[in-house]
Amino acid sequence: MSDTSLIFTDCVASSLAGIIEKEKPKGIFIIADSNTSPLIARPLMDNCQALDSARLITVDAGDENKNIDALASIWSRLSAEGATRHSMVVNIGGGMVTDMGGFAAATFKRGVRCVNIPTTLLGAVDAALGGKTAVNFAGLKNEIGVFANPLAVIVNARFFATLPAAELLSGYAELLKHALLEGADALAEALDFDLSNPDYDRLQQLLERSIKVKQRIVAEDPHEHGIRKALNLGHTAAHAFESLAMEKDSPVPHGHAVAWGLVVDLVLSRMLKGLDTQILHAVASYVDTHYPSPSALCSDYDRLLQLMRHDKKNITADSINFTLLQAAGSPVIDCEVAPADITAAIDICRDLLHA
């Protein structure tokens, strides 16, 4: 798996033009969703001569459309418009677009180069970098996918200033996760940020620091055999919260589920790994202040456990695996946790977040 260039810029058009000049792709295919297509992709195409002959493929927005049917529609367009393995795909959108567009590119004619331009904070911090591509399948998140690194990720923090507050919250949960993995200083800095009244210059600095935490961990272990599992902090519970919400036809943003999942994992870390209680309470209080409360009910616990057993990170279908923390910056991967401890932790999490 080759390296990804990470580009921070005020001008996406010129950064992208530079990549195109260097790579000389035979055909450029831009994948965007019904939100980013008119707002970001079209204006970018109008302002970038290197995109003059690019084709735009628009998919319906929303994680519920990150599915096999939408994937097949991308493949069909690529095929019908004569894409070759020497073409280039440019994904413009949040994680839904970079996950699905990345998977389409990785599998079309066994692999076409792609560039990710995240348009959400969550996408920038999480999905755009690291090579995890996927679609949802059979009601399960990211069940089908491959590891395939993008050629480059182009990050323009200005995009995020125009996002609704909910989107910002969603991305910030992953930023908190990276801070927990980096150490006490990074965590204090992240918890000091006022999400209700964001300072975007400060956010950009936090963002660069945060993305580099992920880049460092992924470079050590691209295929997630070891330390990359640390990035799963909060995610075993988060995926279950998300899948449950999908089943109830009231999907929740990934980042909200991650914020709740982080609190579940910190409770477990306190219970099982001796994590300092102040860290748990500082994070729980921050999440409680800025995020909605978890939507899961006591009657959902059995289903949440079932969903966790399906998580890709689990060694067997009978065990449930978590990444936990001994301290900020000291993750412990592959922690098997008993179902009773998990339901206790969800219960405490719901209390802390006033659910």
Add this chain to the structure above:
Amino acid sequence: MSDTSLIFTDCVASSLAGIIEKEKPKGIFIIADSNTSPLIARPLMDNCQALDSARLITVDAGDENKNIDALASIWSRLSAEGATRHSMVVNIGGGMVTDMGGFAAATFKRGVRCVNIPTTLLGAVDAALGGKTAVNFAGLKNEIGVFANPLAVIVNARFFATLPAAELLSGYAELLKHALLEGADALAEALDFDLSNPDYDRLQQLLERSIKVKQRIVAEDPHEHGIRKALNLGHTAAHAFESLAMEKDSPVPHGHAVAWGLVVDLVLSRMLKGLDTQILHAVASYVDTHYPSPSALCSDYDRLLQLMRHDKKNITADSINFTLLQAAGSPVIDCEVAPADITAAIDICRDLLHA
């Protein structure tokens, strides 16, 4: 991409048991088609204690079923039966099964280990080794796939003694291709083999030599940026012959199309690269003796050119690329050939093969 163990054996059950003992997969999923499932997979499961808890997933036989729907049905079964990324997939069948089962394994939860047990000569010589997985899409062969090496390929030449003659012909075309890429000695040996009255001990020796040609070339260039394209000898024309036959609802075996494609490429090699005419005529005569004649008509030439333009190996949709030979053992990759030369070569090929 990690290496593949290549195992020649008289006892597939014990070889597979050895792999399972070493790898300790959490769950084994055998993928077979409606032919190999009762004839080979079931008896193997009955005779191999290591497969006691394995699940059998059977797909409809035939290349026309190597499609997204069948792929989704495999993913569904894996998902429903609790496969994890620590499970193992065992593909038992010809290229259709190893291509599609390999792709299913490579993409389920972003990648599950797999072992290929080819049950046809074609599968053993070609599809089972080399990491190319795929399904057909939008009427195009292998349009969607990834490179993902199997953990091991287990080859038992005894399987092929029970194959119908047509299957033997099909695999033998790829064996001829490897001989052309290896050199004059290997070619002479391959052309000396009596396909109408096969000696299976001799075939096993030829087979080992042949598979190792492919293994050597793939190891040099797993993702087909350079020398691996040599393995495309005969295949630009062959894929077009196959796609045309699919469009006409009278599919031809891959290996027959490859035999015709080899003759087309040798005609072009004679025309454009000075290949010795004796090699062209020796191969054409062997193909004419043992294989059916090409089914394409003069009126199909334009469509064949269109189909070649869609070939994954092409740099742009406007050019058509071939691997040609200067001599046996001396391939030249990335040869752009003019449409008029291609139709002339197809015409000469049809004459040589008495179509």
